[in-house]
Amino acid sequence: MIVLENVSKNYSAGAPAINNIDLKIEKGEFVFIVGDSGAGKSTLIKLLLKELEPTTGKIYINDKFVNKLKRRKVPYLRRDIGVVFQDFRLLKDRNVYDNVAFAQRVIEVPSKVIRRRVPAMLSMVGLAEKYRSFPKELSGGEQQRVALARALVNNPPILLADEPTGNLDPKNSWEIMKLLEEINKRGTTVVVVTHNKEIVDAMQKRVICMQKGVIISDEKKGGYIYEN
Amino acid sequence: MIVLENVSKNYSAGAPAINNIDLKIEKGEFVFIVGDSGAGKSTLIKLLLKELEPTTGKIYINDKFVNKLKRRKVPYLRRDIGVVFQDFRLLKDRNVYDNVAFAQRVIEVPSKVIRRRVPAMLSMVGLAEKYRSFPKELSGGEQQRVALARALVNNPPILLADEPTGNLDPKNSWEIMKLLEEINKRGTTVVVVTHNKEIVDAMQKRVICMQKGVIISDEKKGGYIYEN
Amino acid sequence: MKIKTFFYSLQQGIVNIRRNKLYSLASVGTITACIFLIGLFYSVVVNLQHMVHNAEEQINITIFFDNGTSDEDMARIGDAIKKRVEVERIEFTSAEDAWKNFKQLYFGDKAELAEGFKNNNPLANSASYTIYINDVNMQDALVSYLESMKGVRQVNYSSSAASMLTDFGRLVGYVSAALIIILLAVGIFLISNTVMIGITVRKGEIAIMKLMGATDFFVRAPFLVEGICIGLVGAAIPLGILYLIYSNAVRYLLGQFQGISTIVNFLSVNEVFRVLVPVALIIGAGIGFMGSMITIRKKLKI
Amino acid sequence: MKIKTFFYSLQQGIVNIRRNKLYSLASVGTITACIFLIGLFYSVVVNLQHMVHNAEEQINITIFFDNGTSDEDMARIGDAIKKRVEVERIEFTSAEDAWKNFKQLYFGDKAELAEGFKNNNPLANSASYTIYINDVNMQDALVSYLESMKGVRQVNYSSSAASMLTDFGRLVGYVSAALIIILLAVGIFLISNTVMIGITVRKGEIAIMKLMGATDFFVRAPFLVEGICIGLVGAAIPLGILYLIYSNAVRYLLGQFQGISTIVNFLSVNEVFRVLVPVALIIGAGIGFMGSMITIRKKLKI
Numbered sequence A, B: 001m002i003v004l005e006n007v008s009k010n011y012s013a014g015a016p017a018i019n020n021i022d023l024k025i026e027k028g029e030f031v032f033i034v035g036d037s038g039a040g041k042s043t044l045i046k047l048l049l050k051e052l053e054p055t056t057g058k059i060y061i062n063d064k065f066v067n068k069l070k071r072r073k074v075p076y077l078r079r080d081i082g083v084v085f086q087d088f089r090l091l092k093d094r095n096v097y098d099n100v101a102f103a104q105r106v107i108e109v110p111s112k113v114i115r116r117r118v119p120a121m122l123s124m125v126g127l128a129e130k131y132r133s134f135p136k137e138l139s140g141g142e143q144q145r146v147a148l149a150r151a152l153v154n155n156p157p158i159l160l161a162d163e164p165t166g167n168l169d170p171k172n173s174w175e176i177m178k179l180l181e182e183i184n185k186r187g188t189t190v191v192v193v194t195h196n197k198e199i200v201d202a203m204q205k206r207v208i209c210m211q212k213g214v215i216i217s218d219e220k221k222g223g224y225i226y227e228n
Numbered sequence C, D: 001m002k003i004k005t006f007f008y009s010l011q012q013g014i015v016n017i018r019r020n021k022l023y024s025l026a027s028v029g030t031i032t033a034c035i036f037l038i039g040l041f042y043s044v045v046v047n048l049q050h051m052v053h054n055a056e057e058q059i060n061i062t063i064f065f066d067n068g069t070s071d072e073d074m075a076r077i078g079d080a081i082k083k084r085v086e087v088e089r090i091e092f093t094s095a096e097d098a099w100k101n102f103k104q105l106y107f108g109d110k111a112e113l114a115e116g117f118k119n120n121n122p123l124a125n126s127a128s129y130t131i132y133i134n135d136v137n138m139q140d141a142l143v144s145y146l147e148s149m150k151g152v153r154q155v156n157y158s159s160s161a162a163s164m165l166t167d168f169g170r171l172v173g174y175v176s177a178a179l180i181i182i183l184l185a186v187g188i189f190l191i192s193n194t195v196m197i198g199i200t201v202r203k204g205e206i207a208i209m210k211l212m213g214a215t216d217f218f219v220r221a222p223f224l225v226e227g228i229c230i231g232l233v234g235a236a237i238p239l240g241i242l243y244l245i246y247s248n249a250v251r252y253l254l255g256q257f258q259g260i261s262t263i264v265n266f267l268s269v270n271e272v273f274r275v276l277v278p279v280a281l282i283i284g285a286g287i288g289f290m291g292s293m294i295t296i297r298k299k300l301k302i
């Protein structure tokens, strides 16, 4: 499903953010990516989305060769991937409802379906009442949950979530994780970047640990790993 | 040091974000504020900074009556308070060094001191090498540490940190917490808003728990509290 | 593209205008200001050219006849002249009229001074045609024709007045063409400047939309609708203002300058607006469209 | 404020310009464009007024004398007239000159036709003064004075030509004053528009600075420096361009219109720029300053 071969990413300055990574994530897997601040986790996600181009190496998603994907085809790749960004990236000038509905409009879902699906999604993340608020009128955790609702609303085959519980209290975090597990059970490939040791330890899923741009461990049923 | 009397804050729409809160934090205390997403923690911090005005109630900081503080005097109030914002609020068009140096320039610290103090501060949060990067070239955790460095560089008598470890790995989080404890020992009043149960439980400090705008518990040496 | 997406873009473009009030206002303001200037200028310039043209029409040529030319010959010459394309109309002045005019001019009220010439019109040979021509540029051609005519003793014409007016007309033409072109260029620059800043502000938003899997078209269409709407509003406002100003200014100025209304002769509002309305709307909508198009294209790369 | 803060603001303002390249370029571009238009316009208008004034100076009055006025009396009258403030200069035409001119005009080359008058100048009483005046507006006053003079038989003047020029001058004055004022207003509007959008983009930044404990002055000073610098650059560029265009255009037009250079008579570059340079710099720096001032003030509330 997701295959990286010898992928590196150098930003102009300094050491490479991703250094020669090989990685294979099967369809339907649930994967945690953990690692230090600055290890290259977000960079990895940006590469999968083709927001960034790898400096070297090959990336395949759903058997599409991402490196050579035509500009015209990129949107269709992205429609297969729901993403929760670390910095949320909500549309500042649209309210919660429109932010989530936007993801559906992009793939031309009929309005009738949108009107049913968006509120359902919002209540699933506990924001049914806030649908008319604008991002700047939400608390950090609320924004994060809107980002999650937006990523999930289209039922994408792949979900990438970059630190989806960083601004959430433990109870909310657990609920979100249960939601992701649920979605995973229905067939979605889920990749979660997180610093939440408690959750990683408890869920006993595949854990990939990164450090300074390389994968230092990859365990089928792991806990949070400290690199000491 | 920080006194709130009957403070409420209503945003235009919906239920009050802060509902009739009484709170007293002594000079030199170390306080955790925990609570659900949307409980009003960030709103409380904004009130202390006079970024928002309380709808009702009185706020005193260092014996200054914040409500009636003259516009001219507000900057001097803020210089006594170092803040780590939940969304970092770095100056996008300045690099890491300039972001931290800005806090010092505001209080007219001599350039010579700035040139010594800023790099020292940056290496304390582990970003000595990144001093020339711009915010958008940093990982989430790196941005958060810049925000922390900026809040601490002036040795303010009060430090407010809104979710300062939300984007940090456990090791980094612990280091930051040790740093805050250290600073607290040297006399700074520290208020940390956090969702990190592990840290709260381990540190055994005063824990204030908020829920829907009210304080539901306030323990001298507490752990993380779930409101069930 | 489904029809739904088309309507969504349309609606979204209009909603965007409301969402980004500041930017929309600034853009409409800039377009209004620029098109207002262009229109104002155009009005002044076409009127100036119109006046120069009027003045040109008042330039004339006088011809005198050989001694003893009969009235019939004069009439024949007159007919021949009238047939020329250069000629707008001709007027005949008999020898008696000429003498009367002369006396009036040189002796004024004291007509008794001219008594000496009583029965002896010193200007007996001064019957003349005054010829008004269509276009000063044609004067030279006509003059050589007239000089070659049999029975014509002398052709009086003011080559300096004619060339002065031609020159002045050309000067006005040059300067005003240059000014209009400069104004257009500056206007387009200013408007695209504003559009560019406005859209650059939203490049973050565009990037987010692209990451959601939106196609270039889907992202761009609302911006184009927005650009065109802003352009049209920004063109309509100054047209309205100019219409009011123009009709009132013409009325006011005509009132003020009754004395010279033969030269100060304004074009009617409709004559001016027949050109101005389509040009302004095309500039407004065109720049709104192009500005959005180009700027967004730059931001679509992600 | 310490001196250090002053220098910091200065330096920071200049650094800001580089940091916000797009905004700085857009602002400089807008100011350049507006001041360019204002300057261009001003140049055209002052030249037009200059030409009208020149034309006015060519308006003249002719006076004739009573029968038998002696040469001495004429000289005395001439001296009296010369003393009047309205008068620029006077020219004497003797009766003989008048007759020569007349012959030239009416008989042209065929001077033999005038032989009949050989020893009997029919215009014996047509000696005259031609009086050039400083300002057509003063013509009426001078004419009544001249008519009241002893020994003056007749005063010929073209009240229509004079009033036409006066009117035309007034028309040019009105229209160009209106245009300049409108251009200034529009220019100021456009520039502050750009400044406003630009600074609004940075309101987030301003809010952050305020939350760091920066005083209003500390936040504002770099923006003001930035505004003034952008304004000055935006004024200097069009001044340079206008200087080049103006001097070349004048040379070119003078070459093209040698025939009418008595009327088409341009002001020198220096005469125009003596006014334009300070005005442009004041507008540029002034608006840069005011625009920043007002916009930031709005954003400083936090």
Ligand SMILES: Nc1ncnc2c1ncn2[C@@H]1O[C@H](COP(=O)(O)OP(=O)(O)OP(=O)(O)O)[C@@H](O)[C@H]1O
Pocket (backbone or CB within 6 Å): A011, A012, A013, A017, A035, A036, A037, A038, A039, A040, A041, A042, A043, A044, A086, B130, B133, B136, B137, B138, B139, B140, B141, B142, B167, B168, B169
């Ligand atoms: N646009 C950029 N230009 C230059 N360097 C960058 C850029 N983006 C990221 N980096 C650097 O690349 C490294 C990896 O960044 P990345 O965002 O992938 O880290 P991360 O693993 O997501 O960290 P965190 O847990 O703190 O979010 C960091 O050292 C960062 O400073």
Ligand SMILES: Nc1ncnc2c1ncn2[C@@H]1O[C@H](COP(=O)(O)OP(=O)(O)OP(=O)(O)O)[C@@H](O)[C@H]1O
Pocket (backbone or CB within 6 Å): A130, A133, A136, A137, A138, A139, A140, A141, A142, A167, A168, A169, B011, B012, B013, B017, B035, B036, B037, B038, B039, B040, B041, B042, B043, B044, B086
């Ligand atoms: N500007 C605003 N306008 C309207 N409502 C707001 C605004 N800012 C916050 N709120 C609402 O006030 C409530 C409290 O927000 P606050 O940011 O204080 O929560 P929080 O405790 O910091 O939550 P989190 O842990 O998710 O950051 C939330 O329900 C939020 O939606």
Ligand SMILES: [Mg+2]
Pocket (backbone or CB within 6 Å): A041, A042, A043, A086, A162, B139, B140, B141
């Ligand atoms: Mg990251």
Ligand SMILES: [Mg+2]
Pocket (backbone or CB within 6 Å): A139, A140, A141, B041, B042, B043, B086, B162
């Ligand atoms: Mg918060």
